[in-house]
Amino acid sequence: MNDPRIAQLNLPPGMIDFGVGQPSPALLPLALLRTAAANRLDGKDAAFLAYGAEQGDGYFRAALAGLLSEHYRLAVEADQLFVTAGASMGLDLLCTLFARPGDTIFVEEPSYFLALRIFADHHLKIISLPMDAGGLIIEALEEKLSRHRPVFLYTIPTFHNPSSYTLGADRRELLVELSRKNNFLIVADEVYHLLNYAASPPPPPLASYIEADTVLSLGSFSKIMAPGLRLGWIQGGAQLLKRVTRCGLLDSGGGLNPFTSGVMRSAIEMGLQRDQLKILKTTYAKRKSALSKALKIYLPDSVRYSEPEGGFFIWLVFPEGVDTEKMRAEARRKNVGYLPGIKFSSGRKLKNCARLSFSYFDVPELEEGARRLGLVIKEHMKGY
Numbered sequence: 210m211n212d213p214r215i216a217q218l219n220l221p222p223g224m225i226d227f228g229v230g231q232p233s234p235a236l237l238p239l240a241l242l243r244t245a246a247a248n249r250l251d252g253k254d255a256a257f258l259a260y261g262a263e264q265g266d267g268y269f270r271a272a273l274a275g276l277l278s279e280h281y282r283l284a285v286e287a288d289q290l291f292v293t294a295g296a297s298m299g300l301d302l303l304c305t306l307f308a309r310p311g312d313t314i315f316v317e318e319p320s321y322f323l324a325l326r327i328f329a330d331h332h333l334k335i336i337s338l339p340m341d342a343g344g345l346i347i348e349a350l351e352e353k354l355s356r357h358r359p360v361f362l363y364t365i366p367t368f369h370n371p372s373s374y375t376l377g378a379d380r381r382e383l384l385v386e387l388s389r390k391n392n393f394l395i396v397a398d399e400v401y402h403l404l405n406y407a408a409s410p411p412p413p414p415l416a417s418y419i420e421a422d423t424v425l426s427l428g429s430f431s432k433i434m435a436p437g438l439r440l441g442w443i444q445g446g447a448q449l450l451k452r453v454t455r456c457g458l459l460d461s462g463g464g465l466n467p468f469t470s471g472v473m474r475s476a477i478e479m480g481l482q483r484d485q486l487k488i489l490k491t492t493y494a495k496r497k498s499a500l501s502k503a504l505k506i507y508l509p510d511s512v513r514y515s516e517p518e519g520g521f522f523i524w525l526v527f528p529e530g531v532d533t534e535k536m537r538a539e540a541r542r543k544n545v546g547y548l549p550g551i552k553f554s555s556g557r558k559l560k561n562c563a564r565l566s567f568s569y570f571d572v573p574e575l576e577e578g579a580r581r582l583g584l585v586i587k588e589h590m591k592g593y
């Protein structure tokens with residue numbers, strides 16, 4: 210259990226809460242970051258303790274560009290990167306700079322529930338677009354474009370939160386083509402792209418299309434190192450990034466997170482980020498397989514889900530009529546938790562869905578949690 214004075218999460222003892230979508234404390238790399246920080250602090254150059262360059266520390270961006278080039282299998286340049294204090298902050302900044310209250314945006318249904326909170330803060334009008342196992346449905350997007358003019362479309366193209374769906378390569382091409390034709394921005398939240406557990410890689414990230422100058426790609430160290438770093442990036446073409454780097458926030462405070470960028474620069478240059486990513490992928494892949502197997506044993510066949518190839522989540526789809534929000538209270542009494550589908554719907558739908566995360570708990574707890582969840586579901590569904 211985390212200490213609530215210092216951590217956002219405060220789990221009751223004994224509770225196996227599949228709603229928690231963050232790494233377990235044991236996966237937070239204390240020793241690794243101690244080494245990286247010592248490397249940076251032992252140097253003679255204290256520039257990373259000054260107000261930083263607006264676009265972000267150039268040495269860090271060069272190291273990050275190298276890391277992304279390797280994992281995206283794409284030539285990423287340092288000047289295509291803007292340093293953020295995490296993907297959430299990056300998204301909030303893009304709302305500030307590219308949208309006005311009352312503007313229309315498109316989001317997927319389901320979508321990342323906390324992004325919906327950010328859009329609400331900016332008073333944006335949300336139009337939702339359906340997805341299937343191949344990601345956002347392009348025909349539905351075309352239909353909505355005939356009736357609405359969004360300032361941007363927010364998508365999680367790879368290992369989606371909460372559905373784990375991945376947008377197919379052909380659909381990526383079509384999506385970018387539509388953004389050019391119809392003059393809207395694509396805000397691609399690609400924070401899970403590097404967490405791939407399958408033998409073959411996912412389709413190229415939407416970051417591959419930044420030359421179109423209609424795409425901005427959000428990345429984050431929250432999923433591949435530690436959320437407490439509050440460090441991420443936006444990858445984009447020259448015109449769009451210019452609009453980002455010229456904002457008042459940076460004029461006053463300078464570039465974001467120069468200190469943490471300095472530490473992460475060392476972590477990347479010393480090969481420690483690569484090592485950590487390997488550990489995370491191995492651990493999460495094991496957890497994902499264990500939870501999928503346990504669900505197969507304990508859940509009724511009428512609950513559908515597919516085994517994800519990456520990311521943090523398994524998306525459960527119950528028969529119509531099941532209300533996962535209502536069932537949640539029964540689950541809590543049995544010391545198991547999940548997030549109900551309604552949270553991920555901009556129109557308060559998806560009542561028959563639920564998101565499970567396998568990032569926080571270890572294999573035995575995941576198996577026990579699946580067993581408890583199975584009991585709750587079977588009891589709840591007796592009436593159906």
Ligand SMILES: Cc1ncc(COP(=O)(O)O)c(C=O)c1O
Nearest residue numbers: 295296297321370398429431441
């Ligand atoms: C799709 C998505 N975007 C953004 C975030 C938050 O990222 P960060 O910690 O970099 O703000 C999360 C974390 O759960 C996420 O799932």
